[in-house]
Each structure stands twice: as structure tokens, then as C-alpha cells.
Amino acid sequence: MDAYAPIQLNGHLYLHHPATERWNLGQYIRDTVRAWSEVSWDDLDPDEDPRMLFELAELNFGTLDGLWPIASTGRGEVIFLVAADGAAPWLLVADGDGGWARYEMSFAEWLYRYLIGEDMAGPNTSAFYPGPVELRRLPMTAGERPEPWSGPHRGM
Numbered sequence: 001m002d003a004y005a006p007i008q009l010n011g012h013l014y015l016h017h018p019a020t021e022r023w024n025l026g027q028y029i030r031d032t033v034r035a036w037s038e039v040s041w042d043d044l045d046p047d048e049d050p051r052m053l054f055e056l057a058e059l060n061f062g063t064l065d066g067l068w069p070i071a072s073t074g075r076g077e078v079i080f081l082v083a084a085d086g087a088a089p090w091l092l093v094a095d096g097d098g099g100w101a102r103y104e105m106s107f108a109e110w111l112y113r114y115l116i117g118e119d120m121a122g123p124n125t126s127a128f129y130p131g132p133v134e135l136r137r138l139p140m141t142a143g144e145r146p147e148p149w150s151g152p153h154r155g156m
Helices: 025-037 107-115
Strands: 007-009 013-015 067-073 078-082 090-094 100-103 134-137
Touching (some): 078 107
Antiparallel strands (some): 067 078, 078 090, 090 100
């Protein structure tokens, strides 16, 4: 993220950066935490409640033992880093339609698997694009239209 963000990958995965005014990672985290904290979790069906699905005592956003939004997609998915109970960090992904998926891995591994086309937001959520990864800087002004460029050929 430090080297490339703020950026859009393959037309849908958004990575923000903490040192930019526009697309600011800190502001994205604060805004997303605020929005998700306002959800009435007690009204959910058990098959849509991440507390029940992943045996979480409670659902906190932006706390030391809570969920931290770190990326999102144009398809409505939100990727959360979880560092609860002193365990190794893992990820929860909300698919935008009420579904959740858990991934016991680092964000770097999740990103790699996402870009090679694995289902990384739950079943049937792959977003594989053959060939090089397309990168596009996010515009820093209202009139800016950054051109995309491609990473190296991946042999896919």
C-alpha cells in the first residue's frame, strides 16, 4: 500500500493510503467503522450474523480487539483485519449481500489469492482477470483521470 496506494486493482479493488488527503486510509477506516457500528446486529438471522458464524463474543469495530476495515471493492465487499484475543491476525470479508467469510491469513496472502482468482469473499466470489494486474491510481483532484497501467505478465 505504501508504494502504490491509493490505487484501484483490476477495476474493482480499492486500496487507500494514510498519507493522502483524498482517499485517506485513516478517514476511510473512521467512516467505515462509524457506519458498521450503527448496524443493528441483533436483528440478523443467525446465518448472516458474524458473531454466530465465527464464534465472536461481540462485534466491535475500530477497537483494539475489533474489526478494522482495510480495503473494499466496487462490488460492495469490505475486507476487515481482525486482531481479537491476542491471536494472530485474520480477515473477515463482508460480501455486500449479508454474507461473511473468514480467512486465517495475512492481508498480503489474501490479496495474492484474490488477484489470482480464488474465492476470497465467500463462495463464488472470484474476480479473476487473466494476464497482468491492471493498476489505476485513484484521482487526487476532481478533474484528474489517471491512466491505467499493467503489472508484469503473470503467465495466466
